[in-house]
Amino acid sequence: MTTELKTITVLGAGGKMGMRISANFQKSAYQVFYCENSPRAQEQVIAAGRELAVAEQVIPDSDVVILAVPDIALKVVSAQVVPQMKRGAILLTLDPAAAYANLIAKRDDIDYAVAHPCHPSVFLDRFTPEEHADAFGGVAAPQHVAASYEAGSDRQKAVLAEVVKVMYGPVIDVHWVTVKQLAYLEPTLVETVACMVGTLMKEALDETVNTIGVPKAAAEAMLYGHIQIALAVAFRSTNPFSDACMIAIEYGKENIIKPDWKKIFDQKELDLVIARMLKIDAIER
Ligand SMILES: NC(=O)c1ccc[n+]([C@@H]2O[C@H](COP(=O)([O-])OP(=O)(O)OC[C@H]3O[C@@H](n4cnc5c(N)ncnc54)[C@H](O)[C@@H]3O)[C@@H](O)[C@H]2O)c1
Numbered sequence: 001m002t003t004e005l006k007t008i009t010v011l012g013a014g015g016k017m018g019m020r021i022s023a024n025f026q027k028s029a030y031q032v033f034y035c036e037n038s039p040r041a042q043e044q045v046i047a048a049g050r051e052l053a054v055a056e057q058v059i060p061d062s063d064v065v066i067l068a069v070p071d072i073a074l075k076v077v078s079a080q081v082v083p084q085m086k087r088g089a090i091l092l093t094l095d096p097a098a099a100y101a102n103l104i105a106k107r108d109d110i111d112y113a114v115a116h117p118c119h120p121s122v123f124l125d126r127f128t129p130e131e132h133a134d135a136f137g138g139v140a141a142p143q144h145v146a147a148s149y150e151a152g153s154d155r156q157k158a159v160l161a162e163v164v165k166v167m168y169g170p171v172i173d174v175h176w177v178t179v180k181q182l183a184y185l186e187p188t189l190v191e192t193v194a195c196m197v198g199t200l201m202k203e204a205l206d207e208t209v210n211t212i213g214v215p216k217a218a219a220e221a222m223l224y225g226h227i228q229i230a231l232a233v234a235f236r237s238t239n240p241f242s243d244a245c246m247i248a249i250e251y252g253k254e255n256i257i258k259p260d261w262k263k264i265f266d267q268k269e270l271d272l273v274i275a276r277m278l279k280i281d282a283i284e285r
Contacts (some may be wrong), residue, residue, distance in 0.1 A: 010069035014041025033058035074098035
């Protein structure tokens with residue numbers, strides 16, 4: 001890998017992640033090229049004060065090429081991009097699914113990395129209105145990043161971490177894991193479990209209001225406060241759940257959760273969900 005990373009290309013610069021990371025790169029000292037395919041998204045890039053670049057012209061000069069394109073497009077897009085990259089450059093993707101599924105085009109003389117934002121923690125101390133408003137991260141509220149750079153030395157990881165800290169900034173720390181571990185973090189831990197439970201709670205709120213007829217304000221007040229204390233007790237042991245609450249928790253587990261739910265940590269289940277996400281038949285190894 002190039003020991004210094006100075007020149008960066010963002011492909012998909014007008015998409016959701018592309019716009020976020022580009023806004024942070026725009027304030028940095030890196031030379032960044034913004035590439036975008038769709039005319040509507042191109043307008044967004046320009047409206048944000050960034051110039052559009054032609055991918056074929058800038059990729060060969062870039063130390064890092066970031067593919068901020070949909071995961072289902074990564075096979076095709078990487079097959080176009082990888083042959084154009086300079087030797088020693090890094091191809092950086094923002095989600096582990098395609099890398100885990102071996103869909104990214106391979107070359108021996110470039111490096112591969114994945115960096116995914118953790119989003120600001122529910123336990124983060126937030127002080128300013130901007131920090132409170134920044135639910136996603138990358139604007140004002142500090143967040144961690146989980147990343148993979150399996151071929152990278154400690155020095156190379158440190159250099160790439162500087163890029164990652166800019167694009168997802170403010171960043172507290174970058175945690176280096178393998179691609180497989182990153183895939184267990186997302187989707188398994190945070191989407192299959194945490195996001196699913198989030199939507200379950202929303203459905204339970206709707207049921208309480210619409211079917212039972214509890215006033216919405218009362219139900220929301222009760223739920224939002226209890227989400228906070230449930231997380232504090234479960235993860236931080238701030239105080240124990242009451243004996244009656246423990247009985248209700250067990251009742252909930254018996255009625256809502258399948259006894260074998262931890263099978264989602266079997267690798268064949270991980271393969272299954274990732275194949276489904278990428279809209280492919282199966283993961284090939
Ligand atoms: N959206 C999120 O919350 C989120 C969070 C973390 C990671 N990610 C990851 O970020 C990546 C991008 O996701 P997104 O949600 O921003 O997608 P998106 O659909 O919002 O944006 C993708 C953009 O890429 C453009 N594009 C497609 N092919 C292109 C090409 N060949 N050249 C240039 N531009 C091209 C599209 O026009 C679009 O503007 C994915 O890997 C996703 O998993 C997304």
